[in-house]
Amino acid sequence: MTRTTFGRYTMLPQLGQGGMGAVYLAIDTVLGRKVALKFLSAQEGDPTLRDRFLLEARAAASIDHPYICKVYEAGELDGEAFIAMEFVEGQTLSHRLTSGALAWPEATAIVIEVCEGLMKAHDRGIVHRDLKPSNIMLVADGHVKVLDFGLAKRIHIGDQTMTDLTGAGMVVGTPGYMSPEQLSGRTLDHRSDVFSLGVILFEMVTAVHPFKRPSSIETMGAILHETPPSLTRYKPEAPGFLDTAVQRMLAKDVHARYASMREVWKDLRQASSSALVAAAAPVVSGKRSIAVLPFVNMSPDPEQEYFSDGITEDIINHLSRVPAFKVVARTSVRRYKNSDKSVAEIGRELGVENILEGSVRRAGNRIRITTGLVEVASEAQTWGKIYDRDLMDIFAIQSDVARNIAEALQTSFSVFGKPPAPERPRNVEAYSLYLRGRFFIQKLTPDGLNKGIRFFEQAIAIDPLDARSHAGLAEAYVNQGHFTYAPPSEAFPRGKAAALRALELDPTLAEPHTSLALAKLFYEWDWQGAVGSIERAIELWPNNVDAAVYHSWTLCVLGRQQDSLAEARRAFELDPLSSMVSSNLAWALANNGCFDESLEQLQRTLEFEPNSMPALAIMSYPYIGKKMYDEAIRYLQKWKWRKTQLSAVLALAGRREEALAILDEVLSGADGPPCWSEVASTYLFLGEREKLAESLDKAYAAREYMLALAAEWSPEKKDPLVLQHLRRMGLDR
DSSP states (O other): OOOSEETTEEEEEEEEEOSSEEEEEEEETTTTEEEEEEEEOGGGGOHHHHHHHHHHHHHHHTOOOTTBOOEEEEEEETTEEEEEEEOOOEEEHHHHHTTOOOOHHHHHHHHHHHHHHHHHHHHTTEEOOOOOGGGEEEETTSOEEEOOOTTOEEOOBTTBOOOOOSOTTOOOSOGGGOOHHHHTTOOOOTHHHHHHHHHHHHHHHHSSOTTOOSSHHHHHHHHHHOOOOOHHHHOTTSOHHHHHHHHHHTOSSTTTSOSOHHHHHHHHHHHIIIIIHHHHSOOOTTOSEEEEOOOEEOSSOGGGHHHHHHHHHHHHHHHHTOTTSEEOOHHHHGGGTTOOOOHHHHHHHHTOSEEEEEEEEEETTEEEEEEEEEETTTTEEEEEEEEEEEGGGHHHHHHHHHHHHHHHTTOOTTTTOOOOOOOOOSOHHHHHHHHHHHHHHTTOSHHHHHHHHHHHHHHHHHOTTOHHHHHHHHHHHHHHHHTTSSOHHHHHHHHHHHHHHHHHHOTTOSHHHHHHHHHIIIIIOOHHHHHHHHHHHHHHOTTOHHHHHHHHHHHHHTTOHHHHHHHHHHHHHHOTTOHHHHHHHHHHHHHTTOHHHHHHHHHHHHHHOTTOHHHHHHTHHHHHHTTOHHHHHHHHTTOGGGHHHHHHHHHHTTOHHHHHHHHHHHHTTTTSSOOHHHHHHHHHHHTOHHHHHHHHHHHHHTTOOGGGGOOTTSGGGGOHHHHHHHHHTTOOO
16 A cells, blocks of 8 residues: 555554455544554455455454454445554564563463453454464553454354354364364354464463474364373473363363353463462562451540451452452451460461551541551561541552552552552441441351341441442341341342442442352352352452352352362462361362361361351261261261251161151251251151152242252262252252
8 A cells, every 4th residue: 555644544654464454554633543554455356355354343343341452443435445443562472472482470461361351252242263373462561452353253142143254164264273163164152262272372381382283284183183282291380270271271172171261261360369470470489478467446435446347357358359469368367356476476377478467546537547567587567657547538548558568569459450449438427337337247147247237227328329338238138148047038139139239339349249149049049140240259359258168159059069179279278267268168178079188177177266167067078978977976966956967867877766856856846947958868868758859849949059069979969859859940960
């Protein structure tokens, strides 16, 4: 092209040749910005190519994401089809690879961002189909841009039929990066992009294409028929999690591959929060793990204790939103309140290298917060600051503390995200009531949840637009339903309504998504909906312990026991001194048949919290798995509230008369409504088929979920009536 202008654009030198046409640098004279102008190449007379060219514009323009190259304008002028796109300064990944392999942390960080962009494309039903290093731009600001949707295909979503301008069986793409189904001309979906990205990730880490052969035909044959080599064959230092992920991305059977780009993103990002992030940046050893000890209440009024606890929790929440940090959760640090242990002792017990200490003094609407960051190894303070401000500045103070800690630990919020922008409380009185509500609902007792609800409702009465109070109200209600402190038919719908209202007011909050997940999981039995809600919560807040625990439950229900265990381990790493989190890990271990390890985990839990109700409730479970029924019975006989479970294990052990005696007592209603799922288990082991069927009907009517959480090894999962009941619940796996 020799012209100097094209419409309102001033033409500058050619930038390169894209998949379907030449690309030029140009200046938009109306908006005064640089753009990349793409023109259809020599075959522009072919109407199909012209349509496909414009499809690229429509496909890319429908995706609004910072990691996807933006399309500003598309159309025809003087008989030439063109697309005006964002001009991206940087270098293509293919150019970068000419200098050799990338360090695996850098390669993984690039793929994580590509995943994020493609997740948005896939959500809109768009498959790229031509992912390759030359279509990934490494931008000067350190991020990526996915380019060239020229071969993008729209797939069927819901009731809407999307357009594909390639013919049936037509093979399009770049052979070395095409999936087996793409090379075969078969129907494809978003999993084809997963395969292509796996090839790119392998190539980035090793500087070797996993299927490259002397000719294109041989390369295609290798993609179709040969097993890819291990990353460690070329890079022995590559971590195991990365090799596993790449092998799964490169599975030839689409059903063995990651089911979605979101799953790839989640696996890599979770691993990056430990191994990846630690290796990805030059940091001083021991500078990324931290525990925030309960801030001391220095106010004259001891009733302000809730306020200092609330400040502590909010700062923990700010820090834990950054995957670069290992932040010990609130339940583990709470036991060190008023402790006389040294910083070194606490640091060793929690497994962290840094401790944040502080105090809070409130007088009216003035607040004084004193903070100090201490390195555990040296017990030296590495940062400290005193804030003497108006209470309206409390959110800005919390953000400033988190940001200063990030700087002190030689990292930044831009590693994978950033904390919420500081805001001012809409109303100081409402904020104080919100903190009171948080203080009480963390007790997880009937009285604590009721008090929390009252405080949240008072806060909302003062400020109806306070999203966090609505989120707190949702959490309180769903926990009432979960622990049956209130009728589930009342508590869960109230919790769901409060969560939806919170998200309507602030879509960036993670907590309402965890509440929605519980309601969907334990009341509505919307299993896939629960997965979506909990994964969204984790996207918004990667280190949210509650979300990790709930995710482990959800994965268990769906039969993904190994994934459930992995999430339970992640939650335990974040909150090692929470008896609930520790017991949840023991439960997940038992579900996976690791009975001895489960018992060891429960014993450790009872060492630091001897009366832990979750640990005591689960203790019989691994004994049942080991068929040590007498041990399970001996243990269950100690706990009045496990009578239904006791009757089931007695029946399982063949002690029929004892089982019936306990069951009669349970069914009398003296101790409240029975758990019909456990009654059903008892009748199953007693061989009472009609009563089993009746109990299952009652469990269904009561919306009980317990059998959905039963391990695959449990006798219940082998019975046809129970399996029919699970299918009725929507679990046909």
